[in-house]
Amino acid sequence: MSSTEKYTHESYLEHKGKYKGLLGWLTSTDHKKIGLMYMYAITVFFLVAALLGLMMRIEKIAPGPTIMDAQTYNGVFTIHGVIMIFIVVIPGLAAVFGNLFLPILIGAKDVAFPKLNLFSWYLFMTGAILGLFSQFVGGDPPDTGWTFYVPYSAESSTNVIWALSAAFILGFASILTGLNFIVTIHRMRAPGMTWFKMPLFPWSLYATAWIQVLATPIVGITLLMVIAERVLNIGFFDPALGGDPVLFQHLFWIYSHPAVYIMILPAMGVVTEIFPTFSQKPVFGYGAIAISSIAIAVVGYFVWGHHMFTSGISYWSRWFFSFLTFIVAVPSAIKVFNWLSTMYGGKISLKPPLLYAISLIFLFLIGGFTGLTLGALATNIHTHDTAFVVAHFHYIIFGGMGFAFFAGIHYWFPKMYGRMYSFRWANIAWGFLFLGFNVLYFPLFIIGLQGMPRRYFDYLPQYQTGHVISTIGAFILIIGIFMMISNLIYARKKGALAGPNPWKGVTLEWKIPSPPPLENFDEIPVITHQPYFFGDTNDED
């Protein structure tokens, strides 16, 4: 590996616009630079929230106060959740890899509205910074949990309004990104790229974008209503003012359940790109995967009530929401079977992106099946609001979306920067991440089944063994995260040149130089094949 090598073309990274340096980045409407700016911001927030998570685990290594008091703990889990959900996971894959690769994958020079795209990033940063302010301005950091349940969030004396405003503004960034992607996908596909010749990551982004546009306004207005309740004493939700606390839960989850699909659909899309490339084989069941994304997006709207099975909603509401929850499980299962069949019969190259992608399948299976436990009415009663739920959604969100992000960054890194990372270190980091992840979260299933509630600062002594194991896992996981990031930062500076197509991929991003030039394509490609057509490349071997 030679660190002095330089690629010879001018890429988007070197392109000089009107301004130089940082200002050049901050005013760039290039979708790739915006994608990178999202990635850098999200990485910083992810590390902050991950370290807060580690602090929570250290606190729980023993019953009673260990390194912080109860109020601090409640503040820490609140900001951990707010950052992870609203700043990291919801924008995460769509804003980073969607921005970086959606236009390239469909053969376009940029998104439909590049300036609006940059504006979304500014909204995102404004919301994120407001979220940080909530920790430092005036009174105490918010302590409501990221779910902001009323009446507590209407009564807590902490900086709840700052956190609500942050989430509100972040919601707008999400809506505008979704709108941009919908128009981009409808209007800017390359000639010949019919809907069913479009790669599957854009398909998943399309399904995601509709959820962002249709569902996010609901949580926006709901958060505003809580602000109005706090500031103006209007009784929407607080029974002390004549409101209905369960109404808040409905409105909150009408958005926040589909938001889970905003997180996981692009994750499924990313690994759907990875399996064919590393198997040198067309994706199995293209149509089934595309349609199942849409099915998840549509049915996913009607399952929010499963977050409220114990809230006192009626018997038949519970029946209905449980039934639909099981229906929405099926398209996810279809995707898993199709991924496996994509690998079957292929020529598999177990490089780091595939390693992350197949470990995602394993983690997603555990997350999915424990989700069925939570979807069934009887078992939900026992596991609702326990550590079991915490373990379940970390398996889905971190094991699914997080590992998809890791898979995606290892997959597209050589395209983004034109340089390759060390496979050896990427594999070692994966070992720490995968081991740490399971040691951290699996014991929470066990103590959750034993009755350990979530959001507990203190706990009864019978749960300690599980907590201690979990805390050990958190340290292993954090080591893995820093190892992975160090490897990538080193590669960014000193990695060997990757060349345009290190993985022998066939989608459009692999047909342009690495890193891509400013406008991606010298000439807009004309699409004649299915997106995963390996016929030509395979013959060379």
Added chain:
Amino acid sequence: MFSGASNMVEGVDRAFAFIFITAIVFIVGITGFMIWTVIRYNEKRVKKAKQFTGSNTLEIIWTVIPLILVMVMFYLGWIGFAPMRNVPDNAMKVKAIGRMWEWQFDYGDGKLAKELVIPVNQPVKLELFSEDVNHSLFIPAFRVKEDVVPGYDNYLWFTPFYIGEYEILCTEYCGLMHSGMTTKTLVKSQEDFDKWLSELPVTGIVPDHAGLVLLKNTGCIACHSLDGARLVGPSFKGLYGKTQNVMANKELVSITADDAYIQSSLINPDGQVVEGFNKGLMKSYEKELSNEEIQKITEYLKTLGIDQQ
């Protein structure tokens, strides 16, 4: 998991068992297949990837089989849950009060306890009441949980099968001391429970006696005080059982204020007027009060009677 501490355990754990066994079969099977695929079709072993793109038969198979399995899970979840909403008529009712950050159990008549004490094999219905924010009452061993939401009449019920001690936890985040909002369920034999309840001191608000409610609603206490003060009519305090002089048929006679006297005073007030008070001020309550209601008023007046002073 299968200790069966309450009647809800079996249905819940049956659903758990089915879902977990299915999960293990699929997770082990799929992961095993995945690892085998990665080894068998590794680039070191194969020269060329096969280029097939799908199979409608397989898509149908792996749509239908998961659909059937999840419908079984849904069904087991439903039938395990259904009895939780179907409270038997003979259930003992206890009001469970959640407030930041403690539980309180109201057995009626002002009897309040910090722990839930219940008799074994007796269905118990907990009527959930929140004084402030959302809470959630969770008894892991009994597989019951329901949120305690202000303004909502939520409930849960169960029948405990064994004498013993079980944790009660709050599972809806409720602020600073959320994790400290725990207490215990003590399941006792019926005799021990009865003894415990009879010895439980009255510390809460005792609801008004039905007779007092009638006195208030009928307007009696506008003229008859409960504390001995002289108003338009004689006070009820120390009345029952008292021997006193009354004007009957323009004659001063001595009578004892007993059931018959109270009855006649309500129906024909001017018949026997206590010495020192005027006739013609009180109307007959024959039409307003039934005999049962007069009985209740009498019972209440006994509690204020001369024997009680």
